[in-house]
Amino acid sequence: MKPDHEKLIIEGGNPLFGEVTINGAKNAAVAVIPAALMAEGESIIENLPLIEDVFAMDDILLRLGAKIEYDNHSLKIDASNLQSYIAPYESVRKIRASYYLIGALLTRFGKAEVAMPGGCNFGARPIDQHIKGFRALGADVKIENGMIKAYAEELVGTKIYLDVVSVGATINLMLAAVKAKGTTIIENAAKEPHVVDVANFMNAMGAKIKGAGTDVIRIEGVRELHPTRYAIIPDQIEAGTYMIAACATKGHIRVKNIIPKHLESLTAKLLEMGAEVNVYEDSIEVRCKERLRASSIKTMPYPGFPTDLQPQMTVLLSLCSGTSVVTEGVWENRYQYVDELKKMGANIKVEGRVAIVEGVESLQGAEVVAVDLRAGAALIVAGLAAKGKTVIYNTKNVDRGYENIDYKLKLLGAKISRV
Ligand SMILES: CC(=O)N[C@H]1[C@@H](OP(=O)(O)OP(=O)(O)OC[C@H]2O[C@@H](n3ccc(=O)[nH]c3=O)[C@H](O)[C@@H]2O)O[C@H](CO)[C@@H](O)[C@@H]1O
Numbered sequence: 478m479k480p481d482h483e484k485l486i487i488e489g490g491n492p493l494f495g496e497v498t499i500n501g502a503k504n505a506a507v508a509v510i511p512a513a514l515m516a517e518g519e520s521i522i523e524n525l526p527l528i529e530d531v532f533a534m535d536d537i538l539l540r541l542g543a544k545i546e547y548d549n550h551s552l553k554i555d556a557s558n559l560q561s562y563i564a565p566y567e568s569v570r571k572i573r574a575s576y577y578l579i580g581a582l583l584t585r586f587g588k589a590e591v592a593m594p595g596g597c598n599f600g601a602r603p604i605d606q607h608i609k610g611f612r613a614l615g616a617d618v619k620i621e622n623g624m625i626k627a628y629a630e631e632l633v634g635t636k637i638y639l640d641v642v643s644v645g646a647t648i649n650l651m652l653a654a655v656k657a658k659g660t661t662i663i664e665n666a667a668k669e670p671h672v673v674d675v676a677n678f679m680n681a682m683g684a685k686i687k688g689a690g691t692d693v694i695r696i697e698g699v700r701e702l703h704p705t706r707y708a709i710i711p712d713q714i715e716a717g718t719y720m721i722a723a724c725a726t727k728g729h730i731r732v733k734n735i736i737p738k739h740l741e742s743l744t745a746k747l748l749e750m751g752a753e754v755n756v757y758e759d760s761i762e763v764r765c766k767e768r769l770r771a772s773s774i775k776t777m778p779y780p781g782f783p784t785d786l787q788p789q790m791t792v793l794l795s796l797c798s799g800t801s802v803v804t805e806g807v808w809e810n811r812y813q814y815v816d817e818l819k820k821m822g823a824n825i826k827v828e829g830r831v832a833i834v835e836g837v838e839s840l841q842g843a844e845v846v847a848v849d850l851r852a853g854a855a856l857i858v859a860g861l862a863a864k865g866k867t868v869i870y871n872t873k874n875v876d877r878g879y880e881n882i883d884y885k886l887k888l889l890g891a892k893i894s895r896v
């Protein structure tokens with residue numbers, strides 16, 4: 478675990494140049510790890526990002542009785558002797574994805590007791606669709622003393638229509654339905670690449686899941702799951718963050734080890750704004766020589782523009798010529814970083830879910846706080862582009878989702894240090 482008091486210091490104004498290799502996807506990793514608990518025996522997960530959210534999930538696994546062993550970016554999980562189905566607040570409070578333990582433990586034991594999840598604070602983050610789905614599958618679910626308690630004698634396949642497109646509910650219900658009797662159909666499902674990745678992982682364990690990546694997912698319950706070896710997909714949000722940072726610093730970089738299709742909404746937007754973007758089989762090259770043009774974005778479920786790139790993109794728009802409009806279509810309050818950005822000279826007015834961004838010629842370094850994960854990433858982008866010195870506090874929020882961000886940026890020519 479990284480200490481809480483670390484800060485990042487950036488001397489801004491240096492364009493990023495060179496190549497950066499992208500790690501495995503956080504939001505796939507934090508679902509695949511609990512999914513591995515559903516089979517007795519040893520699974521191996523490859524291309525795992527070495528980030529704080531993954532380490533927090535590892536810690537929960539250890540407390541439940543699993544054995545884990547790292548070999549670089551591969552993690553061996555032995556879930557043969559899992560003893561517990563209870564994940565108390567102390568172990569789950571750090572991460573949002575702890576809610577996947579409900580689906581996974583229900584499948585493994587027919588019971589799960591998991592404290593309400595943590596994660597970034599964007600206002601209300603309800604899990605009513607998860608609970609609705611568990612109940613539809615036959616589980617008895619109640620919330621007592623901050624714990625979500627789910628029990629099922631038997632889970633039985635059914636049709637579940639999600640009222641909102643939810644990544645978490647889609648994955649959690651796949652986890653709970655994988656061994657349910659009969660067929661489960663999830664309608665209005667999320668289509669994010671990590672939903673597909675988790676379905677592929679479970680299919681490699683012997684599950685029968687079809688349609689992941691579309692809005693209807695069909696799961697034929699199977700009797701047994703077996704351990705497997707699986708490499709998770711690259712992180713499109715990490716990749717997008719570096720692409721945006723290259724544009725904000727008027728640099729020229731290549732992001733490698735990615736699936737370019739997952740970044741189409743960003744590449745289209747950067748092209749529209751005047752950046753040069755070249756797409757290859759498993760990499761993207763971004764070059765930006767001049768100030769980009771203002772634009773508008775609205776965040777939406779995949780394949781729309783991802784909310785997890787909204788803060789970083791808003792920083793870039795704050796440096797463009799003209800007025801941009803940003804609409805946050807997923808979370809009720811994901812602009813808490815804007816006050817920090819204003820300290821650096823950004824001209825942004827937030828009204829509810831909309832931010833009006835008047836482009837400024839330049840940002841200036843300041844002392845700022847990373848209020849959440851992508852807020853931290855956005856402030857790093859701002860610090861790299863700004864004139865002078867930026868100090869970013871609360872960097873542990875950034876380490877939740879970015880492996881070695883300061884080291885990778887240094888290799889791209891940034892002047893950044895961690896103290
Ligand atoms: C660990 C993980 O993968 N986190 C991601 C996941 O979060 P998370 O899974 O929490 O986000 P969801 O996709 O579930 O949420 C999308 C929207 O649905 C609403 N909702 C969700 C569930 C529910 O039961 N009821 C309900 O109303 C939420 O308030 C939000 O407005 O997807 C988000 C949207 O892409 C990303 O920002 C997060 O990085």
Ligand SMILES: C=C(OP(=O)(O)O)C(=O)O
Nearest residue numbers: 573574596597785850851
């Ligand atoms: C919001 C995010 O994560 P979480 O859901 O884990 O808080 C994110 O990855 O940007």
